[in-house]
Amino acid sequence: MxxxxxxxxxxxxxxxxxxxxxxxxxxxxxxxxxxxxxxxxxxxxxxxxxxxxxxxxxxxxxxxxxxxxxxxxxxxxxxxxxxxxxxxxxxxxxxxxxxxxxxxxxxxxxxxxxxxxxxxxxxxxxxxxxxxxxxxxxxxxxxxxxxxxxxxxxxxxxxxxxxxxxxxxxxxxxxxxxxxxxLNRARGGKVASALPAALDYRQPRDLVNVAVLPLFPGIGAAQLDGLIDSGVQGLVLECFGNGTGPSDNADFLASLQRARQQGVVVVAITQCHEGGVELDVYEAGSRLRSVGVLSGGGMTREAAFGKLHALLGTGLDGDEVRRWVELDICGELR
CATH class of the missing domain: 3.40.50.1170 (L-asparaginase, N-terminal domain)
Structure with missing residues (x-):
């Protein structure tokens, strides 16, 4: 080559x-x-x-x-x-x-x-x-x-x-x-043919509020609600394995759905050092997808956190931000 x-x-x-x-x-x-x-x-x-x-x-x-x-x-x-x-x-x-x-x-x-x-x-x-x-x-x-x-x-x-x-x-x-x-993270994200003008480096960025929440055994809606009510605009959800969470906890799922309804962009990544998120493999992951959680694929915590700051700071509407979360911008998914 x-x-x-x-x-x-x-x-x-x-x-x-x-x-x-x-x-x-x-x-x-x-x-x-x-x-x-x-x-x-x-x-x-x-x-x-x-x-x-x-x-x-x-x-x-x-x-x-x-x-x-x-x-x-x-x-x-x-x-x-x-x-x-x-x-x-x-x-x-x-x-x-x-x-x-x-x-x-x-x-x-x-x-x-x-x-x-x-x-x-x-x-x-x-x-x-x-x-x-x-x-x-x-x-x-x-x-x-x-x-x-x-x-x-x-x-x-x-x-x-x-x-x-x-x-x-x-x-x-x-x-x-x-x-x-x-990190040996999963690859294979889709790449768009062109970036939106709002992502160009010359464009100003607004300060936004993004948080990271690692899942742990026994986590409940109270911890998630605390972040949602703090005014976060984006949330990196560090899930188990390839994208699972407490899917039998109805209150937890309801809190995630409330976050979606309030315009909070929630992105799932894996806590594992290697691999990535595939939300539809297990029921415990597909239920997260059903309440609006997006797949972060093989993104690292640092990449997902920085990407949400960049996208939310551009002023793009919520649907466009959600679409770009799952598209590769600068090698974070591929």
């Missing part, structure tokens, strides 16, 4: 959001710190054999531990990427991000930046730059070199020499140099 040749990035915008990679000691422990641009430049100057594209640096505000990441911050990040590409003329973007929610942000940006004609790479580190055995510079320099070698337009996740699809991976361990992995 012939590999597709992509244009090498010659001018990269580096967006620094904080995270472990740039943290320094404080009286309360490691905390995000300014000054990373100078540290990054100094380590590259000290390694003349490391060739990377020209780069410009922008420090996002506020700098955060990625445990404090929010969808509102995603909106600012999306605007920063669009400014870098469409206004500053950069042909690549590198986002430096804490690892705890990096997979969430990279997946969300995959949907928020649909149609972008430049590559965007997310990376971070498990240890701060400058400490013994840190993985910071290998990830920063490797991500810059990947952009310089040519990547497809869209969002990528780079860590420890590996490029991953953000909508197909997750952080699976809290230690070591390889915290992220591609």
């Amino acid at each position: 012939n590999s597709v040749k992509h244009v090498s990035a010659s001018h990269v915008m580096v967006l620094y959001t904080g995270g472990t990679i740039g943290m320094q000691a404080s009286e309360n422990g490691l905390a995000p710190a300014s000054g990373f641009e100078a540290r990054m430049a100094a380590q590259l100057t000290a390694q003349p054999n490391v060739h990377v594209p020209q780069w410009t640096f922008r420090e996002m505000s506020p700098l955060i531990d990625s445990a404090n990441m929010t969808p509102a911050y995603w909106q600012r990040l999306r605007e920063a990427v669009v400014d870098a590409v469409d206004i500053a003329g950069c042909d690549g973007v590198l986002v430096l991000h804490g690892t705890d929610t990096l997979a969430y942000s990279a997946a969300a940006m995959s949907f928020q930046l649909s149609g972008l004609h430049a590559p965007v790479v997310f990376t971070g580190s498990m240890l701060p730059a400058g400490v013994p055995d840190s993985d910071a510079w290998e990830n920063v320099n490797g991500a810059l070199q990947a952009l310089g070698s040519g990547l497809a337009p869209g969002v990528h996740l780079y860590f420890h020499g590996e490029l991953l699809e953000p909508t197909r991976c997750a952080k699976i361990r809290s230690f070591g140099r390889n915290p992220f992995a591609a």
